[in-house]
Amino acid sequence: MLDVKTAFLLWATEAGTLAMLLTVVWLRARSEKHYLMFALGFAAHATGIVLVTFRGQIPDFVSIHVANFTALSAYGFWLSGVRYLDTRPPLSIAAIPSLIWVAGNLLPIVRETFAYRVALYDVAAATGYLMMAAVVTTARFSSDRHRKALIGIWLTQGVLNLGFAVAVAINNPANFKEISISGLVGIAGIVGFVGSIAVLAKILMDRSADRLRMLALTDPLTGALNRRGLLDEFETIRNRAGETKRNVALLVFDLDRFKKINDSHGHQAGDAVLTSFTQSCRSLMPSNACFGRSGGEEFAALLDVTSMHDAVLVAEAIRRTVADKPVAFGGQIIRATVSIGITTLPAAEADFDRLMSGADRALYKAKARGRNRTAVLTGEKVLCVPSSTPQAIDEQADRQVAALRRLQTVASSQQDLYRS
Structure with missing residues (x-):
């Protein structure tokens, strides 16, 4: 069975690959800012996870505080991407998940205790998921069915992260190996991520198809129908x-x-x-x-x-x-x-x-x-x-x-x- 460090590195590799692919797409269509935001989100998440895996080899401040802050900033980028996808500007509250991490670590008991740091991270991540779900409830992009799918996935992930945070805080493990449900939560997280990526990919494909259809039906000079x-x-x-x-x-x-x-x-x-x-x-x-x-x-x-x-x-x-x-x-x-x-x-x-x-x-x-x-x-x-x-x-x-x-x-x- 894969250890936690190997699993983290695999996920970071996948997230980094997605970031590069989305960046290439954005470079070909720079007006589509949601591609850039999603790319930055996956890049931030991959960077944060990689830094976590180097715990003990790099300064703790970097492998703990910088790493988790960077990983949590991904939710702000993803939230902004969803807003851009809906042709709306980003929200200033997009930074809340990262700020929760900063605020929580101001407390010595949290900063110095592994279990509480993990719980804090999951609370911040849950906040990010719930914020994204809330934004989609008022969105107008794509079909109602696809929006409901995203809301359902992100609500589920948010609830799972909150439950994991409570379990970790109660059991007080000293390291990742002592977290008995880490594998189950990790699988649920991966399934949720893959599901949300699949739905977003379908939304973006439909959006591109609609745009191609409109190009075929409109006059390029005036924007009127042909x-x-x-x-x-x-x-x-x-x-x-x-x-x-x-x-x-x-x-x-x-x-x-x-x-x-x-x-x-x-x-x-x-x-x-x-x-x-x-x-x-x-x-x-x-x-x-x-x-x-x-x-x-x-x-x-x-x-x-x-x-x-x-x-x-x-x-x-x-x-x-x-x-x-x-x-x-x-x-x-x-x-x-x-x-x-x-x-x-x-x-x-x-x-x-x-x-x-x-x-x-x-x-x-x-x-x-x-x-x-x-x-x-x-x-x-x-x-x-x-x-x-x-x-x-x-x-x-x-x-x-x-x-x-x-x-x-x-x-x-x-x-x-x-x-x-």
Whole structure:
């Protein structure tokens, strides 16, 4: 059977290996700070355990106090890693397990008694496990099942460490060889560690898979969904609309004269306009809307709405904001406008290609009528929404008003939106 020193060295080797692997992963993705924190935790634990095994060969202060303080600091790093995994900042209380060791050793009876030092270490370790379990109870990462598994493992380890601390304090052994339950506790600790590592590995793998999926579904420049992402979200929007007997609206956006912006100000300025437009759309759309870039300067949004009225309100808010909000880039002020085409269908009849075809027809009409306009497809007719700015009211205003009045008979709640 392995003696305690050999077991410690084996565990330190495994922990050190994990630390190196996690460090390599972090070096390839430095924004993922949880990898660094977990790596530092395993490195600290391995270092502390190695120093303990050199008891009698190095100064006692190092092999006892520095070693155990270093090993316990691992819980602070792991706690910070869990917080970073949940996209939250570390807690200052993460140092509590190490500080418990320091505070306990201020008492001479603890500092000079092997059994009490072991009990103190286990109390500090139990505190670390319980703190990590508590942090996970309020976390939002991964699935509820995986979070509950971590909580269960860490609560169990915390309780076992507290029980071990009590047993050691009562039996008062003079060294590790006299601790009769050390093997059982060691096995339980290893099982707990392996279990928590396995669950965390699954969480990180799922997280990486989700990130790869999002990369496949999003536009790298703007962060908006790409066409494939829009198609994936369409079913969700349609099902939600169907449950409440609402309609699915598709809004198609095209930035006016975008090629001229690129030619006059440069492609980086054009990218800035695209990014600014995306931010404006996201800030003005309902939280349950789906927004994406379908290609070039073209964007689209899916909404579940009660009527055309709701979709037009969103579109007009975006159109006015874009027109009134110039983009500053490289000392230049770039003005842009957007043309918008809208169509709606009842959820039961909604088809993405059909919606896109109708919205494109409306967009073509908005472009043909002078750009910086919103047009809607209702039935087989495409009608332009009058702009609220005097400059946009041209000689065809009377015809537009008449058309909008006809639209009011087709879609509900129009009288508050369309005014002649």
